[in-house]
Amino acid sequence: MPQETLELSARRYAPTYYASPTTRIILPPESFAIGSFFKMTQPDKYASLKSWQESRRESKDSFCELKGEYQISLNEKTPKGKNKKIKKDILSLKPSELLFALKQKMRFELGSYNLWNVGGSGVISPTKETDHPYTGTVVMTANIKSMDNAVKGEVSKYWFTSITGPFIKGKELSLTDLYCGCQDFRWNSTKEGYTNINTVCTHIAALMDFAKESPKDIRNYLNTGKAKDSEVFLPFNFNDSNLHIDILIDHLFNTTNFSEISQRILKNPEIYTPKLTDLIKEEKVFYDVLVQRNAKRNTDPKNTDPFDSLSHSLKSILGKKGYRLKGHCIEFKDTEYQTVSLSYERGPYIRRILFNEKFPPITTLRRKLPNQEVRIFDSDTTPNHPFSYLFEPQKVLDDRTRKKTLFEVRIPFGLKVPKILWRDYAKTIHKYSSGGIEGVISKVRNRKKIPNQKVLIAWLEALKAG
Numbered sequence: 001m002p003q004e005t006l007e008l009s010a011r012r013y014a015p016t017y018y019a020s021p022t023t024r025i026i027l028p029p030e031s032f033a034i035g036s037f038f039k040m041t042q043p044d045k046y047a048s049l050k051s052w053q054e055s056r057r058e059s060k061d062s063f064c065e066l067k068g069e070y071q072i073s074l075n076e077k078t079p080k081g082k083n084k085k086i087k088k089d090i091l092s093l094k095p096s097e098l099l100f101a102l103k104q105k106m107r108f109e110l111g112s113y114n115l116w117n118v119g120g121s122g123v124i125s126p127t128k129e130t131d132h133p134y135t136g137t138v139v140m141t142a143n144i145k146s147m148d149n150a151v152k153g154e155v156s157k158y159w160f161t162s163i164t165g166p167f168i169k170g171k172e173l174s175l176t177d178l179y180c181g182c183q184d185f186r187w188n189s190t191k192e193g194y195t196n197i198n199t200v201c202t203h204i205a206a207l208m209d210f211a212k213e214s215p216k217d218i219r220n221y222l223n224t225g226k227a228k229d230s231e232v233f234l235p236f237n238f239n240d241s242n243l244h245i246d247i248l249i250d251h252l253f254n255t256t257n258f259s260e261i262s263q264r265i266l267k268n269p270e271i272y273t274p275k276l277t278d279l280i281k282e283e284k285v286f287y288d289v290l291v292q293r294n295a296k297r298n299t300d301p302k303n304t305d306p307f308d309s310l311s312h313s314l315k316s317i318l319g320k321k322g323y324r325l326k327g328h329c330i331e332f333k334d335t336e337y338q339t340v341s342l343s344y345e346r347g348p349y350i351r352r353i354l355f356n357e358k359f360p361p362i363t364t365l366r367r368k369l370p371n372q373e374v375r376i377f378d379s380d381t382t383p384n385h386p387f388s389y390l391f392e393p394q395k396v397l398d399d400r401t402r403k404k405t406l407f408e409v410r411i412p413f414g415l416k417v418p419k420i421l422w423r424d425y426a427k428t429i430h431k432y433s434s435g436g437i438e439g440v441i442s443k444v445r446n447r448k449k450i451p452n453q454k455v456l457i458a459w460l461e462a463l464k465a466g
Ligand SMILES: [Zn+2]
Pocket: 159, 180, 181, 182, 183, 184, 185, 201, 202, 203, 204
């Protein structure tokens, strides 16, 4: 049968700060890269673009892959009055030609040239009055120049932006709430049950960057008393690299989506500030995914029905066992089986539900291990086919926490698995689990705490019989 699945796709992948049980704050590195680029002066932006081009000519090995040639807009008009287009390798362009082509891409994507044209002091106008001038909570507000104000005149020139609790004192971050009027913020900020999910957009990132550089310009910074021993929190720092140009080129020329970009960019230790590293190690920040709702759903319900019913029973079983949904994250990261999963927790146990068109639906079971260090840049993950970990516990890194856990793969079984999927399970186990179905049966027999062990064995026997 066609593998129409409930596979989730990632809109953003980012360190996520769990501010409270009802608030999560997503910190996408690309927002900070673009936000800090936005704030640069035009001459600095141009210098950065030139130096990026030079360093890319010298070394092919870097952040984003470049194609041999791209469709480039030239600053010359055709007889019809349009920009002339040619196909060319962007490293062979003169810097001024590359700039022109880049600006055309920016206008196409954002509706204006502001990301390039506005810069330096033109970006941020701190507001004169704060909404909450009392001491205690600091609300940092400003009007940030919109990056997309040319959209049919409907969009205001500045966005009102606010950050509640922008400070960090030791390892205590006081961030509780964000707001920006822009579309990106509205689109990405969402609710999951009772939890508010706020996503840092490029404007909020630019304001945080600004505040970090010149905290005295935050209106009520000095009269709050908070300033003492506190500093403005900034998770990423792109100042000493050309990575912001790489990100722009990758996104605008290669049309790579932000979730893919951030998965790569987060492998660069030099962009992390020590404060972010602290928060990850303290387990206040996790690597979460913001999902695209139902992106891959097929419109024919006949094909998704069996998966829908299975997904429904898996969720309800976990709910009855006392598991609670914590968020979305990635399993089998950096492999061809990479999957966005729903992550549930109960005490030391983590259970994740995975739908992927490359294998029948599975769950992963992870048990937290005592005294494990957080290893942010470790890559000891799960390289093999998911079914090779079926009932085969082993210690591997969890991408969400960057800690080692005891990991194994489990499958749904019995009558809750729609009949139409049985053959698929049988074939996949036969191909990828050691010893085939027989091998899995004996692994299950030798384990102690497998719930409904008899039903599971009977079901595996039924699969074997075909
Ligand atoms: Zn915004």
